[in-house]
Amino acid sequence: MPPAMRPQPSISIRRFLHTTRVLCHENPLGLPRAGTIPRMQRGLPQKRKIKDVAKVIAVSSAKGGVGKSTVAANLALAFARLGYRSGILDTDVFGPSIPTLFNLSDAPRLSDQNQLVPLTNYGVQTMSMGYLVDPSAAVIWRGPMLLKAVQQLLHEVAWSGGLDILVLDLPPGTGDTQLSITQQIVLDGAVIVTTPHTLAVRDAVKGIDMFNKVSVPILGLVQNMSVFRCPHCHGDSAVFGSSDQVKKVCEEHEMEFLGDVPLHPNIGEDGSGGKPTVVAEPESERAKVFLDIAAKVGARIGLEQH
Template sequence: MRDKIMSTLSAVAMPDGGDLASRDMIRALNVDGGHVSFVIEAATPEAAAGMEPQRRAAEAAVAALDGVEKVSAILTAHGVAPAKPAQAAPNLKIGGHPKPQAGPMAVPGVKNIIAIASGKGGVGKSTVSSNLAVALAKAGRKVGLLDADILGPSQPRMMGTNARPSSPDGEKLVPVEAHGVKLMSIGLMLKSDRESVVWRGPMLMGALQQMLFQVDWAPLDVLIIDLPPGTGDVQLTLAQKSQLTGAVVVSTPQDVALLDARKAIDMFGKVNVPILGLIENMSNYICPSCGHEAHLFGHGGVKAEAKELGAPFLGELPLSLDVRLAGDAGSPAVLDGGAIAEAYGQVAQSLMERGLA
């Protein structure tokens, strides 16, 4: 249905050439049964002011499709145009060599910064980051989520938004909000989720520094940072440039994942970042048909590792099809309640009880 809708919107022409689809003006397209909603994003408020005919045409075209009962199209603009665009543009270009700093700095208005890390990919670190952020927000905390996996940003999809950050003053970016969480990701600035970021280390380091200090995060109780896998430039930049409260290490139970998790823990020790705790993800699987519990990747390895390190064990998280479907749909699984929400709630509660969030 989404492809059919986009094809239909490609027939809505713009006065200055192209159409709504080819000009990449459709945002937040959502299909819920027979109800369709989307946002038409113009480049400037002035352009949006003259696009009411296109908005009405888009609503009418989609409403004519089979199976569509209701259509809601909202017209918006990318942001308020800076009074002096020639001066603002260089400040807002993301990427480039990092600026000199005397040492780690606090992010203004942010009480705690927690890095979610792993030594390897594929252990569900980004899923944990988004669900933990939403769990903390549901518990009443003011939460931000920074997607620091600049080469492979996934949080816009997992949090269900592709809105672009605005910059009313031309100096700082305003993060978008989703599910009660302030979100910033390089993925929100790309033309599409298929566009790659091909940068060397200094560009990554500069971009991370900007997304920490050139974003209007305040006020936050906690900023969750979803790190890329490994122990490279982004991890080191974060430790050297920001005053981290600490890191939470995510691993699956099997030995090969724990080997890399130990490397991440060793790296944080070398840069004097405390380990706030370990999480065992994909710890168990409950068959939806018969209720049998299986441990596909083993069980208890992360808890044993935490005990050996003398670090807190924050909990076990299940392997669940619902978690994957919710992430793909942009609606973190903790929003639906049940055992998954309870598991993440316990991790969130542990951090709050220790004053870390």
């Protein structure tokens, strides 16, 4: 068919094709390169610290189902056990886990300054979209509404008495929410959680790449659900594969291997019961792993010792 007779794409299709070309560009987010000023800088929000919070870390995974929220909750509890004023902010609007992990469900009240007052359990202040919506209802929001909700969670929470450290439980992936958070607030670093499974490790590398592009320091990598010890024969089984892949990634990217959390049924059961391992079994080897990771992270970000 001659070119003049070929059907022309509609406006919506042309927009889609243009967007696709933009997204396939080597630097689709307009992120700064060394010695350059990003073209879209004027439209980006100004990074600022979260009021009354000394240090902020993000716990992230590029793949769901690797136990990121369980690790984040136990880290926040470990910081509290080490004597810090600790808090955790659940930024996963579509699948919040913190209400279940901390056995909290009440709606937060508003302060005199019209800010959300966190709910507290086990000595940790918590905030989550799960406290504000019906837990049985799906949150069906488009991007702008999602980002507005995240912005309010970041800047409109009254952390009582201030916090030494706030743990952000990020949703899985490397999308709008993660980018919005890294653009809006000053992050002291990110902890990446993965399992030894090949697919999870590959996605963890994508998470590393994202934080590098947005200039957020990577504090290290936590390997979760690594080895299962049989309670009968006491033999160890690497259910999701060898940990060699994870340690190799740490070496290649010059990252610290923060810790190895075993695959143990009590960790899942403790979380499901609303009492994570650090408080449910404080003297267990599993709890000691989380405490050790918290101590390493605290040292990396300059958290003042108590």
